[in-house]
Amino acid sequence: xxxxxxxxxxxxxxxxxxxxxxxxxxxxxxxxxxxxxxxxxxxxxxxxxxxxxxxxxxxxxxxxxxxxxxxxxxxxxxxxxxxxxxxxxxxxxxxxxxxxxxxxxxxxxxxxxxxxxxxxxxxxxxxxxxxxxxxxxxxxxxxxxxxxxxxxxxxxxxxxxxxxxxxxxxxxxxxxxxxxxxxxxxxxxxxxxxxxxxxxxxxxxxxxxxxxxxxxxxxxxxxxxxxxxxxxxxxxxxxxxxxxxxxxxxxxxxxxxxxxxxxxxxxxxx
Amino acid sequence: xxxxxxxxxxxxxxxxxxxxxxxxxxxxxxxxxxxxxxxxxxxxxxxxxxxxxxxxxxxxxxxxxxxxxxxxxxxxxxxxxxxxxxxxxxxxxxxxxxxxxxxxxxxxxxxxxxxxxxxxxxxxxxxxxxxxxxxxxxxxxxxxxxxxxxxxxxxxxxxxxxxxxxxxxxxxxxxxxxxxxxxxxxxxxxxxxxxxxxxxxxxxxxxxxxxxxxxxxxxxxxxxxxxxxxxxxxxxxxxxxxxxxxxxxxxxxxxxxxxxxxxxxxxxxxxxxxxxxxxxxxxxxxxxxxxxxxxxxxxxxxxxxxxxxxxxxxxxxxxxxxxxxxx
Numbered sequence: 379x380x381x382x383x384x385x386x387x388x389x390x391x392x393x394x395x396x397x398x399x400x401x402x403x404x405x406x407x408x409x410x411x412x413x414x415x416x417x418x419x420x421x422x423x424x425x426x427x428x429x430x431x432x433x434x435x436x437x438x439x440x441x442x443x444x445x446x447x448x449x450x451x452x453x454x455x456x457x458x459x460x461x462x463x464x465x466x467x468x469x470x471x472x473x474x475x476x477x478x479x480x481x482x483x484x485x486x487x488x489x490x491x492x493x494x495x496x497x498x499x500x501x502x503x504x505x506x507x508x509x510x511x512x513x514x515x516x517x518x519x520x521x522x523x524x525x526x527x528x529x530x531x532x533x534x535x536x537x538x539x540x541x542x543x544x545x546x547x548x549x550x551x552x553x554x555x556x557x558x559x560x561x562x563x564x565x566x567x568x569x570x571x572x573x574x575x576x577x578x579x580x581x582x583x584x585x586x587x588x589x590x591x592x593x594x595x596x597x598x599x600x601x602x603x604x605x606x607x608x609x610x611x612x613x614x615x616x617x618x619x620x621x622x623x624x625x626x627x628x629x630x631x632x633x634x635x636x637x638x639x640x641x642x643x644x645x646x647x648x
Numbered sequence: 649x650x651x652x653x654x655x656x657x658x659x660x661x662x663x664x665x666x667x668x669x670x671x672x673x674x675x676x677x678x679x680x681x682x683x684x685x686x687x688x689x690x691x692x693x694x695x696x697x698x699x700x701x702x703x704x705x706x707x708x709x710x711x712x713x714x715x716x717x718x719x720x721x722x723x724x725x726x727x728x729x730x731x732x733x734x735x736x737x738x739x740x741x742x743x744x745x746x747x748x749x750x751x752x753x754x755x756x757x758x759x760x761x762x763x764x765x766x767x768x769x770x771x772x773x774x775x776x777x778x779x780x781x782x783x784x785x786x787x788x789x790x791x792x793x794x795x796x797x798x799x800x801x802x803x804x805x806x807x808x809x810x811x812x813x814x815x816x817x818x819x820x821x822x823x824x825x826x827x828x829x830x831x832x833x834x835x836x837x838x839x840x841x842x843x844x845x846x847x848x849x850x851x852x853x854x855x856x857x858x859x860x861x862x863x864x865x866x867x868x869x870x871x872x873x874x875x876x877x878x879x880x881x882x883x884x885x886x887x888x889x890x891x892x893x894x895x896x897x898x899x900x901x902x903x904x905x906x907x908x909x910x911x912x913x914x915x916x917x918x919x920x921x922x923x924x925x926x927x928x929x930x931x932x933x934x935x936x937x938x939x940x941x942x943x944x945x946x947x948x949x950x951x952x953x954x955x956x957x958x959x960x961x962x963x964x965x966x967x968x969x970x971x972x973x974x975x
Contacts, residue, residue: 380770387767391753391760398755398796460750464812467714468768469739475768640718643666643711 384470388478392452396486405447406486410440410494411501418502427592430506433498434590435559437491438583441525442553444490448483449529450546452476453536466639473632476533477526484526488518509591513610517589520614521582524621528578531624534631537639558583563597578620585613656820656851657690657713661722664708664875682708684875685722690853695846697866698855701971705875706855710824713853714744726820740770743821745813747828749805754798758789758808761797762815769816783811787841803834810841814850821845823854827861839865859964869963873971883963890961890969893918894938897959898931902951910948916941919968928954934965 396402417436421429453476456462465475498504508514532549536542554560556573557580563571574580580597587593588610598612664683669675683705690696698706711717713724715735723730729737753761762780771779784790787807792800797808806826813821823842827835835858842865846852856862862869863883870880879886908920911933918934935941938958946956 383767383770387764391756391764394756394760395753459753460746460748461753463711463716463746464744464751464765465768466716467739467742467744468765469736469770470768640716643664643708643717 381474384474385478388475389482392479392482414494414497437494438559440490440494441487444487445484445525445529449533450542452479454542480529481526484522488522510589514589517585524578524617527621527624530628537635578617581613581617652689652691654692655689656692659724660687661685662719663721665720686877694867695852697862697869699862700872704872710822743813743818745823747825752797757794759793766815787811820851863963871970878970886966890966895959896933897957899955900953903929914944
């Protein structure tokens with residue numbers, strides 16, 4: 379129960395902080411609009427389901443960018459505000475505190491992703507005919523969970539570093555490219571495929587596109603043709619397994635970084 | 649070390665070394681000894697002060713006792729729990745009150761800050777809101793509780809720091825320079841609240857470099873310098889270290905370091921210190937015999953002197969005498 383309470387109160391705390399800063403309009407309203415515009419311009423020569431494919435990739439970009447930045451800066455902000463020591467002095471483990479915040483960040487990421495779809499439909503008249511709306515929402519929800527666990531894993535590294543900004547910038551585009559948001563991962567060199575396959579968002583976007591009904595160059599038909607196309611439930615299963623693996627790794631890492639922070643005394647340095 | 653009845657904080661041979669490095673290819677490693685084998689005990693219900701100049705090791709000591717830093721050597725226990733091995737048990741029973749502008753969530757209200765920490769400290773849900781109201785009233789913030797912290801004055805922020813540190817009703821409270829940067833009225837208010845906590849039976853460990861604060865509040869004081877405890881006694885006991893001295897206080901303009909060093913070199917001078925206010929400079933010279941030393945001290949000054957007085961030594965004089973290496 380104390381863990382759940384630390385998680386829920388941190389979720390609420392992050393929500394209040396998020397909403398109290400008008401700056402949220404930039405990443406969550408303006409950026410999705412820009413992403414949609416960029417994606418539609420890139421694919422302006424094509425029509426039909428290919429546009430849907432592209433817009434879904436844009437949605438995933440919005441989800442990932444938001445989760446990554448919010449996770450990176452939630453620790454860095456504590457440093458700037460001088461609150462990190464007060465947080466470390468409480469009898470709740472840091473991982474549950476950060477987990478609550480990360481779930482909020484991932485949720486906002488999903489809202490961001492859905493907003494991109496909405497903008498594409500309303501502002502740019504892109505027809506979004508989702509083949510299986512229920513599975514589409516299930517895929518979105520599981521992607522939210524996997525993004526939260528990936529955000530948590532990254533957050534553990536951000537506890538120790540004062541360079542969260544550099545790290546988040548560095549991690550943004552490799553994930554856009556490596557997970558198939560921008561174009562199918564089959565177009566990447568072979569050595570990059572294993573790296574793509576250990577990233578949960580790769581499976582998330584694959585599942586979302588499968589549920590939407592247009593995924594001609596998905597993982598199962600191209601990178602792993604032996605399984606064959608249309609193995610959509612496996613996307614979700616692998617994504618869930620990866621999320622659990624991230625979670626387990628984050629739990630170990632948080633213990634390690636918490637110990638190291640108290641040993642080196644570097645935590646409060648801005 | 650003097651035995652203390654019913655000790656609730658015990659530090660034995662605490663050492664803290666900070667390791668840092670510079671350079672990438674040819675790394676240079678540096679070690680800084682911040683706390684050097686300090687030992688002390690604090691009894692239940694006591695207000696114990698740690699007094700020392702900047703960089704003496706006060707905050708490092710508090711960080712080790714509040715589990716934020718591991719000691720490099722030595723041990724410390726809080727209510728019998730080891731600060732490293734039983735960190736969670738320690739954290740449940742202590743409160744940490746920091747001084748300064750930082751350490752609060754500015755974009756949300758004071759009440760939200762308290763609710764967040766009440767939850768993280770595990771204050772029972774059914775008691776939480778009542779407890780928040782209780783501490784808000786205690787620190788005098790009840791009417792401003794629903795204002796964003798960014799609109800608080802410095803004094804109000806300090807009140808919120810105190811409320812946050814006691815929200816879970818801890819038995820032991822650590823206060824790290826709680827009056828730093830406060831105006832006299834807000835400082836007095838903070839001291840009143842500290843006194844109130846002692847009356848409630850709390851044990852407090854307070855660090856400060858304000859002598860009058862330590863003198864007014866603390867039952868015992870440890871003077872720390874360069875990471876070592878150089879004296880530990882009651883305020884009266886510390887003052888008695890300089891009982892056979894007097895203080896010549898000179899008010900003036902433009903007293904230079906060169907002149908102060910010249911005075912330090914005069915035989916019979918024990919310490920020299922200076923403070924600058926908006927309108928003048930006040931130099932305090934601790935001497936063995938004020939009558940005999942008055943002339944050589946004023947002769948060494950080549951500046952405008954407004955006033956010269958002879959005063960009884962205070963805790964500040966005892967402190968200066970100790971931190972200048974006379975212990």
